[in-house]
Amino acid sequence: MTERIALGKSDLLVHPIGLGTNAVGGHNLYPNLNEETGKELVRTALDSGMNFLDTAFIYGPERSEELIGEVLKERGSRDDIVIATKGAHKFVNGEVKLDNSPAFLREAVEGSLKRLQTDYIDLYYIHFPDEQTPKDEAVGELKRLRDEGKIKAIGVSNFSIDQLKEANKDGYVDVLQSEYNLFQREAEKDLLPYTAENQISFIPYFPLASGLLAGKYSKDSKFDDIRAENPLFKGEAFERNLEKVEKLREISESNHADVAHVVLAWYLTRDSIDALIPGAKRPDQVLDNLKTLDVQLTREEIERIDSIFRG
Template identity: 55%
Template sequence: MRYTTLKKTDFKISTIGLGTNAVGGHNLFQNLDEEEGKDFVREALQLDINFIDTADIYGLGRSEELVGEVLKEYKRDDIVVATKGGQHWFDDGSVKTDNHPEYLRQAVEKSLQRMQLDHVDLYYLHFPDGQTPLAESIGELSRLKKEGKIRAIGISNVSLEQLKEANQQQDISVLQASYNMLDRSAESDLLPYCREQQISFIPYGPLAFGLLGGGFAPDTRLDPQDWRNSIPFFQPDQFHQTLAIVEKLKEIAAEKGTTLPNLALAWLLAQDGVDSVIPGGKNKVRIRENVEASDINFSQEELARIDSLLNNRS
């Protein structure tokens, strides 16, 4: 496993991290086994993955609870824990994005309680609420950082303009945004800004939410309750075209002696500014496969070939 340093911190993080939205994320996925989810996290830690990513909205706090149960079994100082907040849920099941400083302070405290921690290493503002000035939200997270409740500040799901507003005082260490072989929109503005401002870029959806896992067939249909139904790649007008590109990427992976998921993860790590990837999943077998991506390197010719394929997929 290779490691790198998270920007503006002294944290050494594994280049392959772990996304845990399917660990207790009952509001996102159907028929989750919580014991299997905890074993998923344990397997990652045993394979020297030390960068664990969760969020309070995953399972309405349940993911954080399960991650916290596993963390108690390991040496805390060896693990970099990230969570996200700013999604306020209510007893009737409704959810409201809330970036108000008072709410964020409450959210941080509740996350720490659920994970049974005295601090979290990286805390993201999960979504902007479109009302609270980001300077106020990040200002409160900065105060929590000074108090030792969080050690670094991140932000997610923002435009370039919002990122610039949030980073006025150079407080942002990490941006988490959608980026993968099939969605390269971050390359136009977010990724260059992060490189310029020394902000670590952590892609979410590195496997295009399963499409780059290689397991989809033309007749595959998602469960009607699956949140991925809202993603354009899974819409009928794009699905079959996307699968055609996936098949060509499988050929490149086979030539390189690896799998399609590992090709996709390694490709992201080869992009300047990307410090770690956080693939998720449900089964610990996938984690064993993912760690191999850390050791894959590309020649300039290989990267050019992949770019040519991805740029000419219309």
């Protein structure tokens, strides 16, 4: 059995490969999702030994949490399953607003508990910071919810270094989730060092850059989902990015692995990155992500990967 890793200062133990579930009921993110396939992604992950599921209110909205809740109910027990979800978004007159106020976070947690059909959430994140709520005040409410047993660990997502420091003023933050991949490495300047120094686990989202780092696209690939607006997938930048990914094939071949496995293995060599949450749209992709753990990169290979993407 793969060794489980503790998240931050909490006692949550997770498999290093989890499942990001924005394709489980995330109808507002991807067109034509099949909900039964989405539930099968979750079943496959849990049956394979993965125990870390990452979702959010805004995936759907709400529907991802609901589908995961249905799978949890099927299983009858959620022992050893670590559920992470996020809140901060609310709808006001048809528009999405951000709200980190204590009252709203409490309301959001209660809503997630109902949709997930559970009486506690393992890891609850503030999904995005708002502009008005003091960050330590928002986290303070999550601390109270933790004391009440409604959540077990506290996370923040998409916080800048200054926002993270304010949020962690009393040392309550266990996990930071932020965008970080080989193309987008701003987090290395200050977020990764801070999390490593303060026993905060760093969970990168979109670790495969929405599939770009999986080595499966060509310059003729077309996109009709959220990737269509992503600068990484546009014009000459897209072609340059594909050239960089192609340079990883030598490393992947020497490891008898796919490019995606090499990329995911690279993350697990970074300080404070304890677990990954790659997404999937098919059950076989869920299982394929587990092959990451068979890749043991050498120091020279790690340096080579860095040089490719810094060039």
